[in-house]
Amino acid sequence: MNCHEINPKLYLLADGELMDSEMQAVKGHLAECVDCRMLLASLERENEILREAATVQFCEPERLLLLENRLFRHLERPNRWLGAGVAFRRQMLAFASALMLIMGVVTHFHGDQSVLAHSIAQLQIERSYLDVRFQWNQYIGNFSSPRRR
């Protein structure tokens, strides 16, 4: 191998990326060639400069702790809301049960069945109204043609 062939491999060698299969040939050339040894030394020096230039250090422990706490707040938020929803549903269920119980007791002890009869009659009227409306909708639906795409 001559210097021209070795040159690109020196970049890889300086970066520690040269394959083992090529290592022996390159080292053999370096043992004989002063110019390539100097080139390798300057490449390694460049890498040191780049490491120094590309160093970023701003990870202060206090700041990281704050960020960690912020992350936990985000992680715990869905669970908290889920818990709140469950509690709300339970309260609503308890409230509805109590209301139904009170109504049942009132109806039972009132003695007058007219209230219940009135309610049933009202329900029947509403049902017949809904039946008529349903039939009317069906009647209207028969005339409307499906939309073509």
Add this chain to the structure above:
Amino acid sequence: MVCDIVARQTLTSDTKEPIGGLIGYLFRIHAPMVLTTAFRVLRDRSLAEDVLQETFLKLYQMKDRLDEAVSITGLLRKISINMSIDILRKRGRERSLEVNEVEDQGSTPSIHIPFTQVGVNEAVIVRELLERLPSVDRLILELRYGEQLSYAEISQALDISVPAVAQRIRRGKDTLRREFRSSKKGTL
């Protein structure tokens, strides 16, 4: 590597530990790396902190789907880079960070005049010159020399081939050398 093994055991173990036990451990180990990587892409501290948080939230969401072969460090780095690039795209700077494969323009090296000079703090000059490089070349050089990643790790993080990484590094260093020479003539 040891951190990765312990982290995986912590993540996959079916313990009744609170959330803090799982993610807190990983956060304390990997947060500096994720924050620095995001900062290298974004060049903005507060945005990098947002990316840090989103990265760990995403890791937490995918903890049940983690493959045994995947390195958690590599995964976190990749998530943070992708999220940072997404942020840049949303802000309309996507053209500056299109990570494409580069064509190998022949391996004929230019005459090597290194950016070393006795009596000058080269690192300070090179730091300024790095900022002038195209974003992708700068990011790759920073990942290689700032984060000490191998070519294979960079190619994995950026989804480009290893030869493309090597080519980008050489091209970036060639540009730095040229700029360093012109800076010596008084342009810097």
